[in-house]
Amino acid sequence: MKTTTFFRSKSPGTGAVPPANTTLDNEDFQFLRELIYERSRINLGPDKRVLITSRLAKRLRELRLDGYAEYCALLRSPAGEKELTFLIDRISTNHTHFFRELKHFEFLEHKFLPAWRANHATRSEALRVWSAASSTGEEPYTIAIHLAEHLAAAEEGAWQIEATDISTRVLALARHGVYPEEKLTGVSAEQVRRHFQKGVGDRAGEFRVKAGLRERVRFQHLNLLQPPYPFKQPFHVIFCRNVMIYFDRPTQEALVASLTDWLVPGGHLLVGHSESLGNIKHGLKLVQPAVYLKPPA
Numbered sequence: 019m020k021t022t023t024f025f026r027s028k029s030p031g032t033g034a035v036p037p038a039n040t041t042l043d044n045e046d047f048q049f050l051r052e053l054i055y056e057r058s059r060i061n062l063g064p065d066k067r068v069l070i071t072s073r074l075a076k077r078l079r080e081l082r083l084d085g086y087a088e089y090c091a092l093l094r095s096p097a098g099e100k101e102l103t104f105l106i107d108r109i110s111t112n113h114t115h116f117f118r119e120l121k122h123f124e125f126l127e128h129k130f131l132p133a134w135r136a137n138h139a140t141r142s143e144a145l146r147v148w149s150a151a152s153s154t155g156e157e158p159y160t161i162a163i164h165l166a167e168h169l170a171a172a173e174e175g176a177w178q179i180e181a182t183d184i185s186t187r188v189l190a191l192a193r194h195g196v197y198p199e200e201k202l203t204g205v206s207a208e209q210v211r212r213h214f215q216k217g218v219g220d221r222a223g224e225f226r227v228k229a230g231l232r233e234r235v236r237f238q239h240l241n242l243l244q245p246p247y248p249f250k251q252p253f254h255v256i257f258c259r260n261v262m263i264y265f266d267r268p269t270q271e272a273l274v275a276s277l278t279d280w281l282v283p284g285g286h287l288l289v290g291h292s293e294s295l296g297n298i299k300h301g302l303k304l305v306q307p308a309v310y311l312k313p314p315a
């Protein structure tokens with residue numbers, strides 16, 4: 019199969035800006051930690067001063083502020099609400115990659131989809147999957163590639179993926195669906211040919227998810243900690259991976275309860291393999307590591 023190509027010019031850079039004073043004193047550090055926790059439940063320990071300064075130094079330069087005292091004053095001002103979105107964007111870790119935690123995709127292929135196909139013979143329902151912290155899109159596009167390859171042709175029309183994240187910056191990148199070649203590790207050469215367009219000219223070395231697959235994924239902004247969620251129908255599978263790790267136990271418990279409400283009975287919740295639900299109360303059944311079932315009604 020031939021890899022198709024796409025043409026697009028890169029956006030212009032923002033230009034040079036003067037460096038900011040990067041000293042963060044105790045009072046401002048405490049203010050930022052409390053504000054971040056209050057609004058995102060990301061709990062930054064007292065050892066995270068360097069992390070905050072390294073993540074925010076560029077933002078201070080962009081705003082041409084002199085230091086963190088000015089930045090904290092901005093956050094306290096009426097314009098602070100808008101800046102808070104940028105702050106949480108910069109602080110949250112967006113690391114992700116294609117086919118991350120392969121065991122989940124093996125579970126879908128060998129356990130979930132065979133059962134789905136068997137049931138699907140008697141009910142013509144679309145398969146609904148939610149990628150609940152989708153970051154720059156690698157997770158929902160991996161799910162899309164996987165479903166495109168493992169659902170029989172007759173069922174191809176019958177699946178849809180919702181993808182959400184708190185960060186508007188990563189959502190914009192995800193919607194665009196363009197990745198440098200080095201981000202495609204884990205995607206086979208055949209999958210690249212089948213599902214990506216190759217960039218040419220000044221986009222050489224980049225690959226864009228093909229339109230047919232991009233159309234299967236609907237990206238929208240959503241803070242997992244602010245239910246009610248805006249969906250019309252519950253999901254058969256929810257991926258909520260590598261985000262709960264930031265939250266304290268009561269927050270995790272409330273989040274898992276909200277996610278459970280959005281699963282059909284018999285649906286599955288997939289969490290990151292380092293995010294056991296062992297320490298919290300929930301109504302799900304462990305099926306295998308990091309895979310939970312909402313018991314059928």
Ligand SMILES: C[S@@+](CC[C@H](N)C(=O)[O-])C[C@H]1O[C@@H](n2cnc3c(N)ncnc32)[C@H](O)[C@@H]1O
Binds near residue numbers: 058114151153157241
């Ligand atoms: C480490 S990435 C995980 C991406 C993907 N799920 C994976 O496992 O590869 C965590 C993502 O969670 C998002 N996030 C953090 N807090 C969130 C919240 N309260 N609501 C929704 N998304 C959130 C971050 O913006 C980030 O993109």
